[in-house]
Amino acid sequence: MRERNARRAALAVLALLxxxxxxxxxTNGSARPDYDPWEPMNRGIFWFNNKADEFVLExxxxxxxxxxxRRVQDSVSNIFYNMRFPINTVNNVLQADGRDAGxxxxxxxxxxxxxxxxxxxxxxxxxLVTQEEDFGQTLGRWGxxxxxxxxxxxxxxxxxxxxxxxxxxxFISGIGYTGYGIVFSGxxxxxxxxxxxxxxxxxxxxxxxxxxxxxxxxxxxxQRRRALINDSNQIPNELNEDLYNADExxxxx
Amino acid sequence: xxxxxxxxxxxxxxxxxxxxxxxxxxxxxxxxxxVVIATTDGVIAVLKDKSLSPDAKREKIEAIVYAxxxxxxxxxxxxxxxxxxxxxxxQRDFETEFKRHLSVTYGRNIDNYRNxxxxxxxxxxxxxxxxxxxxxxxxxxxxxxxxxxxYRLRPKDGRWYIIDVIVEGVSLVANFRSQFQDIIAGGSAAxxxxxxxxxxxKGEAIVTPAAVRxxxxx
Numbered sequence: 277m278r279e280r281n282a283r284r285a286a287l288a289v290l291a292l293l294x295x296x297x298x299x300x301x302x303t304n305g306s307a308r309p310d311y312d313p314w315e316p317m318n319r320g321i322f323w324f325n326n327k328a329d330e331f332v333l334e335x336x337x338x339x340x341x342x343x344x345x346r347r348v349q350d351s352v353s354n355i356f357y358n359m360r361f362p363i364n365t366v367n368n369v370l371q372a373d374g375r376d377a378g379x380x381x382x383x384x385x386x387x388x389x390x391x392x393x394x395x396x397x398x399x400x401x402x403x404l405v406t407q408e409e410d411f412g413q414t415l416g417r418w419g420x421x422x423x424x425x426x427x428x429x430x431x432x433x434x435x436x437x438x439x440x441x442x443x444x445x446x447f448i449s450g451i452g453y454t455g456y457g458i459v460f461s462g463x464x465x466x467x468x469x470x471x472x473x474x475x476x477x478x479x480x481x482x483x484x485x486x487x488x489x490x491x492x493x494x495x496x497x498x499q500r501r502r503a504l505i506n507d508s509n510q511i512p513n514e515l516n517e518d519l520y521n522a523d524e525x526x527x528x529x
Numbered sequence: 530x531x532x533x534x535x536x537x538x539x540x541x542x543x544x545x546x547x548x549x550x551x552x553x554x555x556x557x558x559x560x561x562x563x564v565v566i567a568t569t570d571g572v573i574a575v576l577k578d579k580s581l582s583p584d585a586k587r588e589k590i591e592a593i594v595y596a597x598x599x600x601x602x603x604x605x606x607x608x609x610x611x612x613x614x615x616x617x618x619x620q621r622d623f624e625t626e627f628k629r630h631l632s633v634t635y636g637r638n639i640d641n642y643r644n645x646x647x648x649x650x651x652x653x654x655x656x657x658x659x660x661x662x663x664x665x666x667x668x669x670x671x672x673x674x675x676x677x678x679x680y681r682l683r684p685k686d687g688r689w690y691i692i693d694v695i696v697e698g699v700s701l702v703a704n705f706r707s708q709f710q711d712i713i714a715g716g717s718a719a720x721x722x723x724x725x726x727x728x729x730x731k732g733e734a735i736v737t738p739a740a741v742r743x744x745x746x747x
Contacts, residue, residue: 509677
């Protein structure tokens with residue numbers, strides 16, 4: 277019963293998502309800013325996330341970075357990525373992408389064995405390379421637009437569509453259903469700290485390089501997700517037209 | 530904060546190095562591909578040169594970038610419709626400060642060079658007579674760490690200039706446009722120019738005061 281309600285709620289949200297997106301492509305066209313109707317709330321959460329980062333995650337990550345060599349950080353990241361194998365594979369299957377699903381399966385087999393339980397990314401050295409997948413991308417592949425931009429507490433930038441990845445991908449990887457929830461959330465903390473440690477400079481520089489950090493991150497996220505879903509770095513035609521139009525602007529004196 | 534993909538946050542740094550790499554000397558009549566190759570090779574040569582101080586490197590890279598990026602067009606593109614609302618003086622100020630911003634923030638990446646190489650992987654025609662040259666920044670073996678960087682070029686006065694850098698699908702023009710739109714919407718063009726100026730001054734104070742002072746005085 278509860279399950280059926282949950283499913284109905286999910287369908288309702290999906291329908292809402294589909295309709296908001298019809299609306300956003302209708303108003304599309306020129307200079308359309310990134311769709312962010314919940315901006316005040318999002319900015320609040322973004323502020324909170326940055327504070328949490330500043331006072332908790334970053335200091336811990338600096339400590340971790342201080343005591344662990346780069347190679348260890350890479351290995352930790354490899355192990356977690358290897359464990360992500362079911363999420364990657366199932367989503368590739370849902371996207372009817374047999375080739376990439378095969379690559380993910382091969383990667384998992386190679387890295388779990390030759391890579392010693394995922395410590396070493398041997399598969400990449402062998403040319404078994406493909407991108408990370410998640411349920412947000414799957415929904416995008418199925419034709420669902422991103423919907424409103426959504427800043428998720430602690431987890432960071434997302435969209436209404438992409439937020440579905442958390443429960444669905446969590447379900448795929450068995451987290452929360454195995455009774456080891458605490459162990460897994462502990463593992464997530466380690467992954468987050470390690471990831472943050474690997475990106476100390478990157479994030480600092482991203483902050484410096486942006487004039488408005490909030491809209492810079494939002495736009496970066498939205499553009500990157502679009503590229504991931506299209507499996508292409510090409511700017512889609514409908515944006516291309518507007519983005520590179522300088523004709524109607526007056527010349528510099 | 531956990532972000533969506535491993536590569537997502539790495540983009541910041543790469544975007545930074547990419548615009549640094551978006552430069553190089555090219556004679557008239559050279560193809561877009563040649564402009565990009567000359568550019569990336571030129572910047573990498575500077576980055577690799579151990580005899581140069583960071584300041585000297587930055588100056589050299591800046592020269593290469595300024596020679597190959599069309600900042601007039603870039604400024605119009607990032608401001609889009611707002612461009613027309615600026616007075617000519619504001620347009621000039623904006624262009625100056627925007628250039629300075631790129632120089633200050635991306636100049637900080639000079640020390641982060643880790644022997645990356647650049648390979649041209651393709652080229653395609655675009656609308657408006659533009660061309661896109663596709664490249665890969667190659668880091669380490671296996672190709673899992675390679676980064677796709679596209680350069681969009683547009684002809685002007687008989688030669689090709691870079692007008693955008695697209696890193697893993699993220700256009701710098703689009704990214705700055707979105708930021709600037711927000712700032713102008715919440716204030717005015719003057720707000721944006723002041724903000725840029727303030728941020729640049731702060732950034733320059735942190736980076737290399739001497740080099741910058743000598744440059745801004747001329």
